[in-house]
Amino acid sequence: MTDLPPLRLGIAGLGTVGAGLVSLLRENGAAIADRSGRSIEVAGVSARTPGKDRGVDLTGIPWFANACDLARSDSIDVFVELIGGDEGPALQSVEVALEAGKHVVTANKALLARHGVYLAGLAEKKGLALNFEAAIAGGIPIVKGLRESLLGNSISRVYGILNGTSNYILTRMQREGLPFAEVLAEAQALGYAEADPTFDVDGQDAGHKLALLSALAFGVRPDFGAIHLEGIRGITPDDFDAAEELGYRIKLLAVAIQTENGIEARVSPTMIPKTSALAGVDGPLNSVAVEGDYSGLIILAGPGAGSRATASSVASDIIDIARGHISPPFILPVAKLRQQTRPGMFSHEGGFYIRLSVFDRPGAIAAIATRMAEQQISLESVVQKRAPLDLPGISRAGQAGEPTPVVMITHRTREERLRSALAAIVEDGHVSGVPQTIRIEAL
Amino acid sequence: MTDLPPLRLGIAGLGTVGAGLVSLLRENGAAIADRSGRSIEVAGVSARTPGKDRGVDLTGIPWFANACDLARSDSIDVFVELIGGDEGPALQSVEVALEAGKHVVTANKALLARHGVYLAGLAEKKGLALNFEAAIAGGIPIVKGLRESLLGNSISRVYGILNGTSNYILTRMQREGLPFAEVLAEAQALGYAEADPTFDVDGQDAGHKLALLSALAFGVRPDFGAIHLEGIRGITPDDFDAAEELGYRIKLLAVAIQTENGIEARVSPTMIPKTSALAGVDGPLNSVAVEGDYSGLIILAGPGAGSRATASSVASDIIDIARGHISPPFILPVAKLRQQTRPGMFSHEGGFYIRLSVFDRPGAIAAIATRMAEQQISLESVVQKRAPLDLPGISRAGQAGEPTPVVMITHRTREERLRSALAAIVEDGHVSGVPQTIRIEAL
Structure with a gap:
């Protein structure tokens, strides 16, 4: 142990992650002090509702009704923002903390995906930490991986399964053959999905995380608006059947890739080979993969959410500060971060899965193949399925004029x-x- | 960019990793300087044979015939030891460097597994870095993962596939049904295995890495002698057949686990469920998994060796030093590292795979089952296989008195x-x- 005084935390937001952090520091605090050479203490907390049972004893910890008062208090060295939301108290209190010379640790991906450049600029001016390990993929140490471990590499692609709710739904659909709406309702009943699931199933949450990953991997300004988003609502059991047969899994994949036209960044349902490591990442797990020119392909996997896993990442950010290890939030000084270009998906290159309901008439397939050929698209496989007898609205294939499903891989x-x-x-x-149409990502 | 002067490296050992590092710094040096706020230059090199073609241009870099002269030279700030071996020039030059106040970066697992405590003590006395990311699992950032990212956790188990040569051999045996000796000979012919493969296939290499992982995970002194080692020479195609049928893969697994009796640390062929993430880690890949009380199960995977992946890890260690981020080599001050107790394998608890050649006589199986019952061992499954007609030395099962294979899972x-x-x-x-007998590890 050195003679450093304790590092004093102000924790704003006492939801599951905030409570998890208090619990972690209580259980493992002595070991952390031994390991980091400095003890860490909770010097203040703030939340909307005082007196609520949060499963942790907060007796004796000063309570701040207003997060901004905590953020600027002389009694803290580090402001831990666990309020959430990309505006309002979260944004204000982080601004106040940085202006007041406090290091900031946050798990708030939405805030950083929208205001990351501005806040990083505030931190940079005073040499403060703005750490956000917990903002991407819960307990998985991918921020440190990109900020430190893979820093000697030129990175060509970063991708991952970044939303546990969507991955849980897709895994259930794949295994049980159920339609999206049914699995979603079940997930909502079990508390795995929000009443308004938009944020998770339409790709925004993964998009926020991808905006941050892109910034770290490619030295660009985090820019949520530059991410192409498609959700999983349109995926059907037919797609899972076809994927199974063709050797693919369907995942809501977040991908950022350095192309000739700029950084293509997208979150969309994607076919990935069953043999790839990410194909086995099921349920609420997350996984992130990075391709470096020297490191090769590095894959990290673990719990993507949850109070304990997220608290583990928040703690590592705090310990870095306790050790005096401060790095710029997005690696480069803000002035050196490039503006992310948006090549747009029209310039995307890759294979595609296509499922059509083709009217079963002479010449239909030939006409379709001709249209593909006109665009110089060659087909890897074409599977014409017989429609099952009992499929509502579609009569048996073979009856001329009725549609029959045709699956093509380009x-x-x-x-x-x-x-x-x-x-x-x-x-x-x-x-x-x-x-x-579902993009195929070669992994 | 700050006004810090360049960080000056002395690189001793110009094998594939040393050459890879020079190449990495040349290709990505400008970006690294932007990212770390400081440029990194190679101020001296040392190797046994000058003038050899190493695939990189060393023109203009001062050459030191003696590694110790480089280690103590005023012209360097960081000594990069890539000589290898746990005694001789590697040990001497690292000692000299630390005594002379130079930070040390090394990829030398054998050196640290045997002399880690002593060398960490030297580094600690002067507040120097002794970084070794590249010593475990090539390009996978597991040292930083344990030293920094998971530091808020109490860790219960760390395990992994840490030797690419063994994993390549086991993967080939599993896929092709070939015996060990044949696959080894093939791997030697292809250059994937050394002429003397002992180090890889008998577990020493993985054992060195596990000694370091244990130290980081559990706060104990690295102690190669405390690792129980068993190699893969005794694994047969019959074992792979049985594993396949029973839902397992056979891996040379390195495991360190906190038990009531101390830290059990072993490298041995192990049956792991086919459904576990590590079961899909094939060929020369490595993977490490850590179970933290808050993080949950975190898994890292990537190339376990190779000049480029290893150079990526060495570079990250150097960049930490360039940023002034120095941590004690084994997290805790040397005086706080506990002596690793050796519970011994007799106290190991777990399931087992057992394959017996049983003389096919009335009462044999009953007698075996009785012996198991006497020891309170209950059997999960018993599979009595008919010996194939053409198996040399074993005649067809059913002929009284001849041995027939019996596989049991306890x-x-x-x-x-x-x-x-x-x-x-x-x-x-x-x-x-x-x-x-092969231990089963529940993953």
Whole structure:
């Protein structure tokens, strides 16, 4: 132990993560003091409702009704923001803390994905920490991985399964053959999904995390607006059946990749090979993979959420500060962060899964193949399925004129070519409804 | 960029990792300087043979014939030891460097597993870094993971696949049904295994790494002698067949676990469930898993060796020093590291796979089951296989008196009980040869 005085924390927000952090510091505090050479104490807390039972004893810890008062209090060295939300008290209190010369630790991905550059600038001006290990993938140490461990690399791609709720739903759909709506309702009943699941199942949550990962991996300004988002609502049991047969899993994959046209960053349902490491990441687990020119492919996996796992990451950020190990939030000084270009998905290149309801008439498949060929799209496989007898609204394949499902896998192509081909196919009148397309990511 | 002067490296050992590091610094040096706020330069190199083609241009870099001269040279700030070996020039030059006040970065697991406490003591006295990310699992950032990211946790178990050569051999045996000797010879011909493969296939290499992992995870003195080692030479295609049928994979698993009797640390062929994340870690890949009381199970995977991946880890250690982020080598001050107790494998508790050649006579299986019951060992499954007609030396099962393979899986038991039961079974004369036993690790 050195003679350093205790590091004094102010914790704003006493939800599950805040309570988990207090519990962690109480249980493992003595060991942490031995390991980091400095003891850590909770010098103040703030939350909306005092007196509520949070499963931890807060007796004797000064209570601040206003998070900003805690953030600027002389009694703290580090402000731990666990309030949540990308505006309001979270933003204000972090601003106040940094202006007052306090280090900040936060688990707030939405706040940083929107205001990260501004807040990093405030931190930089005073040489303060703005640490956010817990903002991406819960207990998985990916921020430190990119900020420190892989810093000697030029990174070409970072990708991951970053939303546990969506991954839980997709895993259930795959295993049980159930439709999205049914699994979602079940997840809501069990408390695994919010009453308004938009944030999780439409990709925003993973998008916030990807904005931060992109910034760390590629030296760009975190920019939530630059992320292309597609959710999982449109995925059907038919897609899972086809994926199973073709050797793929469907995951809500977040991918940021350095292309000739800039950084392509997207969150979308994606077909990944069953043999890839991420294919086995099921249920609420998260996983992040990084491709460095020297490191090769490094994969991290673990719990993506939960009070305890998130508290573990918050604690590691605090311990870095206790040790005096401060790094710029996004690695580079803010002035050196590049503006993220948005190549747009039309320039995306890759393979595609396509599922069409084709009217089963002579020449339909040939016409579809011709439209693909016109766009120089070559097909890796075409599977024409017989519609099951009992599928509502679709009569048995083989009866001329009725639609039958056709699944195609394309070789690598440019997304705008595929969109043109599909538009022409729909225009030709050979298919019923809107074609389903899912990008394939080669892993 | 700050106004810090360049960090000057002395690199001793210019094998593949040393050359990889020079290449990394050349290719990514400008970006690293931006990211770490300080440029890094190679101020001196040392190797046995000057003038050899190493695939990198060393023109203009001062050459030191003697590593110790480089280690003490005023022209360097950091000594990078890539010589290898646990005595001789590696040990001497690291001692000299630390005595001379130079930070040390090394990839040398054998050196640290044997002399880690002594060298950490030297580093501690002068507040110097002794960093060794590259010593465990190549490009995987597990040292930083334990030293920093998971520091708020109490860790109950750390385990991994830490030797790529053994994992490559086991993967080939499993996939091709080939015997050990044949796959080893093939691996040697391809350069994947050394002419003398002892170090890899008998567990020493993984044992060195586990000694370091144990120290980091449990706050004990690294002690190679405290690791129980068993290699993979005794594993046969029959074991892979049985594992496949029973839902297991066989891996050379390194495990350190906190038990009531102390830290049990072992490297041995181990049956792990096919469904576990490590079961899919094939070929030369490495993977490390850590169970923390707050983090939950965190898994890291990536290339376990190779010049580039190892150089990536060495670079991260150097960058930490460039940023002034120095932590004690084994987290705790040397005086606080506990002596690792050796509970010994007799007190190990777990399930076991047992393969016996049982003489097919009335009452043999009953007698075996009785011996197990006497030791309170309950069996999860017993599979009696018919010997194939063409198996050399064993005639067809069913012919009284000839041995037939019997595979048993036990429930959790104490290893000394199993050893006693098996000794009695052999003594009873119902089995031919030595029983095969493989520990099962619940993952």
